[in-house]
Amino acid sequence: MxxxxxxxxxxxxxxxxxxxxxxxxxxxxxxxxxxxxARTAKAVTNGRTSEVAPADGGQLHKRRxxxxxxxxxxxxxxxxxxxxxxxxxxxxxxxxxxxxxxxxxxxxxxxxxxxxxxxxxxxxxxxxxxxxxxxxxxxxxxxxxxxxxxxxxxxxxxxxxxxxxxxxxxxxxxxxxxxxxxxxxxxxxxxHDRLTAPTLIVGNGRVAAKVVDRLKVTPEYGMTPVGIVDDEMPMMGTDRDKPASIPYLGKLADLDSAIAATGAECLIVAFSRTRDEAMSAAVNLAHERGMSVWIVPRIFDTIGVRSHIDHIGGLPLIAVAHTNPRGWQFAAKHVSDRVLAGVGLLLISPLFLTLMLLVRLSSPGPIFFGQPRIGRDGREFSCLKFRSMREPKESDAAFVRSADSAPGGVEGEDRRTTIGKIMRSTSMDELPQLLNVIKGEMSLVGPRPERPEYVDLFNIQIARYGDRHRVKAGITGWAQVHGLRGKTSIADRAEWDNYYIENWSLWLDFKILAMTVGAVLRPAE
Structure with a gap:
């Protein structure tokens, strides 16, 4: 019963x-x-007109x-x-x-x-x-x-x-x-662009452009950028002749009409030269219209998930948490890395030995390929991989990297063997790096190591690139599981890697390892 x-x-x-x-x-x-x-309202995009959708602002809060x-x-x-x-x-x-x-x-x-x-x-x-x-x-x-x-x-x-x-x-x-x-x-x-919340962006520079781009690339955030509102025309970076990728809907004084025209449910404030009083008024207006509001802090690259809000009287303070790569937590991580790498190598030993045999039979040359890479504290080590290419010939064309090209992938003549193509497509050529982990040169999870010549260049060109060398390099990383593999933006990779370091936890490592299988099967964008 x-x-x-x-x-x-x-x-x-x-x-x-x-x-x-x-x-x-x-x-x-x-x-x-x-x-x-109801797509009838007009908006201006650097002097051009584009369609936006009017909606009843009073009903915004009911949609989601x-x-x-x-x-x-x-x-x-x-x-x-x-x-x-x-x-x-x-x-x-x-x-x-x-x-x-x-x-x-x-x-x-x-x-x-x-x-x-x-x-x-x-x-x-x-x-x-x-x-x-x-x-x-x-x-x-x-x-x-x-x-x-x-x-x-x-x-x-x-x-x-x-x-x-x-x-x-x-x-x-x-x-x-x-x-x-x-x-x-x-x-x-x-x-599939359903159920997402129309979102307005306040800002006119690189940060606003970055917000727009990431919302478009990652629809799982659940927000669709529909317009920019700012007292200055959006530059979308440093190119003043480059049109914004979404409509410019006017100044902050036009925010109410922009909300009504687009049916916006969210507002993201991403840096602006507008006076703070006007910005506060805009945020209050958005709240009155039932919108959700997010603000990008000025020094956002120093604020991690463990940061929290404190107060002195009515004055809010952001308590910025600090990650110490020399602390006992990372020491525990390094011990667990070696143990897990040893266990993993033992479990995959049949596959490992089979790949060794296939590489040996594929073409003359060594089984493993060691390449100089930069790890923790800028120290150089030999990063191991299964050899996936035949030995070079004198007739092979020399490789010259273009100025705007990221390192990675197949450079120059395609010398990959049949088994090499399979290993690269599945990232099985990276399995020997478990030996690097056991030796203490790498971690299971961390920023991917780069070649010395590129490190010197990127340290000059990319802000905070060298910060990623605070920790050991990893076989997989936060950037890689988000599709930043192969010939993708080095600046974006560095930003994701530094996020991982500042917000590190054992659970984050587990999460990255769990996401790695899907990331390996997903082609880099």
Whole structure:
């Protein structure tokens, strides 16, 4: 009887979730159609006109307000399903079941704990791996609260604790799976330019241009830049003749009309020469219109995820956290790197030995190829790879790198062997770098090492490039898992690498390792 009630509850919650999804989808389709059919307002882009979409500014806050509630409904449904499955499992094991009224509170308690920890608060591009620790710890805490209630009740048999253990195991699997499904569906719609929030940018320089470019390249942020508002025409970098990639909608005094014209839901302030009083007024106006507002701080390259806001009276201060690559945390990282590299090399030894044999048979020459690279503290080491190319011939054309070309890929004559092409396409040629990790020259995760001649050049050309040498070079890195491989921007790679260093944690290393498989299969852009 108890199990039947639990299944009915779970099915009822699932039906409610499905209804909520259909209603939300209908609302979104209606809003999207309304916006798409009303593209009549004109905007100026460096003297040119372009179409923008008018919308009712008073309704802005209603468009995406359903997302947190849908996420909570999904967690509530999967939590209820976990109760039903866990209790079915307990019944099959002939265990005593806790009272139904106590089980009823498990899923709501789980949702409440997730809400208290900010899981339903809007965050830019929060991935499944970002949410997983919060979900699992909240699930465990909800199970502990239920178990505590059973222990403190003297009239209940002790065997019911085993039932709660089964419930927790089911919830620890089903709730994250539900969350993964939700994030996957949401990102799918984002990538197809659906459900994204129209976003206005305040600013006219390189930082504003960088914000626009990254929002366009990474739709998973859930924001589509629709216009620039600033008291000066946008330069979009240093080229004053280069038109902005999105419309210029006027000065800050025109912000209200720009909001109404575009249906903007978000505002990003990315540096401006406008007076602070006018900027504050613009932010207040955006809040009055129900918009979400983000501000790029002036010294943004020094602020990491561990930074937080303090106050002196009513004056906000950003407490800037510092990462110490010489601290005990990195010492623990280096020890774990060597242990994991040794275990990994042992596990893949059949593949490793097979590749060694294939390289030997592919063409004359050594099995391994060592190339000088720069690692921690600017020290040079030999970075190992499986040889993927035949020995050069006198007839091969010499390679000359163009001034605007990034190093990497196939340089000059294509001398790759058949097995070499396969290894490079799957990054298996990098496997010998596990030996570099065991020797202490590299880490599993860190900035990718560069050749000495390029390091000298990039130290001159790129701001903070040398900061990446504070830590050991890595087999994989934060930049690589975000598609910055091959002939991609060195400046962008350095920025991502420095972000990794300033925000390093063991969980971030695990996240990067988990993302590496997908990044290897995804071609560099």
């Amino acid at each position: 108890c199990v039947g009630v639990l299944f009915v509850n779970a099915l009822s919650r699932a039906e409610l979730t499905y209804s909520a999804w259909r209603n939300a989808k209908t609302v979104l389709v209606n809003v999207t159609n309304t916006v798409d059919t 307000g359903w997302e947190p509630f849908l996420a909570a409904a999904i967690d509530l449904s999967t939590g209820s399903l976990a109760v039903a499955v866990g209790m079915t499992w307990a019944t099959a094991s002939d265990l005593e079941l806790p009272p139904t009224w106590m089980l009823f509170f498990f899923a709501p308690t789980l949702v409440g704990l997730c809400a208290m920890r900010g899981l339903y608060r809007r965050s830019l591009r929060r991935t499944f791996l970002d949410e997983l620790p919060t979900i699992e710890s909240s699930t465990a805490l909800a199970a502990m609260l239920l178990l505590s209630g059973l222990i403190l009740n003297p009239f209940l048999p002790e065997s019911e604790g085993s039932s709660v253990g089964r419930l927790w195991m089911c919830a620890a699997i089903l709730v994250p799976l539900g969350r993964l499904l939700w994030i996957t569906i949401k990102n799918y719609h984002y990538r």
